[in-house]
Amino acid sequence: xxxxxxxxxxxxxxxxxxxxxxxxxxxxxxxxxxxxxxxxxxxxxxxxxxxxxxxxxxxxxxxxxxxxxxxxxxxxxxxxxxxxxxxxxxxxxxxxxxxxxxxxxxxxxxxxxxxxxxxxxxxxxxxxxxxxxxxxxxxxxxxxxxxxxxxxxxxxxxxxxxxxxxxxxxxxxxxxxxxxxxxxxxxxxxxxxxxxxxxxxxxxxxxxxxxxxxxxxxxxxxxxxxxxxxxxxxxxxxxxxxxxxxxxxxxxxxxxxxxxxxxxxxxxxxxxxxxxxxxxxxxxxxxxxxxxxxxxxxxxxxxxxxxxxxxxxxxxxxxxxxxxxxxxxxxxxxxx
Numbered sequence: 001x002x003x004x005x006x007x008x009x010x011x012x013x014x015x016x017x018x019x020x021x022x023x024x025x026x027x028x029x030x031x032x033x034x035x036x037x038x039x040x041x042x043x044x045x046x047x048x049x050x051x052x053x054x055x056x057x058x059x060x061x062x063x064x065x066x067x068x069x070x071x072x073x074x075x076x077x078x079x080x081x082x083x084x085x086x087x088x089x090x091x092x093x094x095x096x097x098x099x100x101x102x103x104x105x106x107x108x109x110x111x112x113x114x115x116x117x118x119x120x121x122x123x124x125x126x127x128x129x130x131x132x133x134x135x136x137x138x139x140x141x142x143x144x145x146x147x148x149x150x151x152x153x154x155x156x157x158x159x160x161x162x163x164x165x166x167x168x169x170x171x172x173x174x175x176x177x178x179x180x181x182x183x184x185x186x187x188x189x190x191x192x193x194x195x196x197x198x199x200x201x202x203x204x205x206x207x208x209x210x211x212x213x214x215x216x217x218x219x220x221x222x223x224x225x226x227x228x229x230x231x232x233x234x235x236x237x238x239x240x241x242x243x244x245x246x247x248x249x250x251x252x253x254x255x256x257x258x259x260x261x262x263x264x265x266x267x268x269x270x271x272x273x274x275x276x277x278x279x280x281x282x283x284x285x286x287x288x289x290x291x292x293x294x295x296x297x298x299x300x301x302x303x304x305x306x307x308x309x310x311x312x313x314x315x316x317x318x319x320x321x322x323x324x325x326x327x328x329x330x331x332x333x334x335x336x
Contacts, residue, residue: 002045010034010046010236014228024152024300026231031145034239044243046236052201054233055295056185059202061222061230062298063184063209065308068216077313079278080288083271084314085321090267091116091291092325095260103256105135111329113139114260116291117322125326135253141241142257143264147292148300150265154286155304177220184209184218198323202295203316222302231299238296264291281307288314 013033017025038044095114099105105113108131112122126136185205192204212218242250272285284307287297294315301311 002043003047006034006044006046006236009037009044010232010239014232014235022152024148024231024303026228026303027235027296027299028149028152030232030235031148031239034236035242036239038239038242038244044240046233046240048237050233051237052189053185054230055201056189056205057181057226058230058234058295058298059188059205059207060181060185060209061227061302062202062308062312063206063211064181064213064220064222065302065312066210066214068214076280077310080275080280080285081314081317083275084289084317087267087271087289088116088318088321088325091264094263094267098260098263099139099256102259103252105256106131109135112136112326113256115322115326116143116264117319117326122326125330129330135256137241138250138253139257139260141238142254143261143291144293144296145238146258146261147290148296151286151290151292151297152300155283155300155306178223178226180218180220181222181226184212199294199316199319203319206312206316227299227302231303234295234299261291284310287311294319 010030010033013031014026014029016033017029022028034044034046092111092114096110099110099113100107103110108129109126112126112129112131113136115122122140123133123137127133188205188208189201190204191208192200195204197203197207213220268289268291271289272282275285276282283304287301287306288311290297292300294312297315298308298312300306301308
């Protein structure tokens with residue numbers, strides 16, 4: 001019963017946000033609605049087990065946007081990808097300063113908490129090296145929520161109607177197309193898991209789907225209801241991070257996440273200004289370089305009809321780079 005009530009609340013939150021005209025309503029509505037009721041200590045239960053499958057479905061949906069045109073535009077993407085690691089390192093340094101010097105967190109928690117990698121991967125890593133899991137979870141959750149909210153507002157300035165754009169770019173697909181999306185998602189998920197690909201739940205299906213679509217083996221159009229379902233589920237799951245947190249436990253990490261996210265926008269603005277001279281679309285750059293969650297930024301891009309290929313490639317590259325960087329730091333931190 002609690003599951004049904006919680007899902008109903010999430011849907012109501014999305015619907016109200018849609019009616020009010022909030023950017024990215026089907027994600028931000030459930031996020032804030034679920035988070036609000038969790039903060040009031042209302043028992044909210046959103047099933048966690050489907051999360052990897054939902055992320056796999058999103059990865060597959062992203063991959064459907066890859067066509068053979070990617071081979072033509074790969075040189076243009078290259079310049080921006082080359083500068084991305086430099087931006088990530090600058091962001092890590094700025095964030096580490098806030099966490100270590102101002103918030104006085106220990107070295108391990110500060111370093112891993114400053115890395116804009118996947119939430120699950122960073123929490124797992126900090127638990128392995130003996131850092132504070134709760135702080136890193138809240139830091140990353142705060143960063144994702146802030147970035148998604150800020151970028152949603154920014155993209156609203158670039159687009160005429162963010163709330164209705166999804167229905168224009170995504171169509172109702174047939175049952176056989178939904179079946180193909182589900183099968184590709186499952187195969188990509190388990191292939192990525194077997195190959196130990198970082199962020200395999202979303203990257204595995206995305207790579208498989210993009211390969212099949214780019215080389216013309218398949219051509220599937222995502223279903224609008226599927227996209228809305230993914231947004232509601234991911235948004236309500238983010239809201240659950242407010243569950244069972246005492247105020248004194250909550251304020252410190254959230255303040256740290258707020259400050260570190262704001263400070264990370266300094267190198268972001270510098271890189272956006274520089275890359276703008278190369279003729280890149282500013283909106284695509286914001287969506288690609290914003291240090292939000294990979295799934296959340298890709299959903300936002302899909303919702304406004306942005307260049308999902310450009311954006312998703314950047315976020316996959318960022319996740320891989322951060323995972324490699326984190327593994328190097330892990331050896332150093334374990335020794336220390």
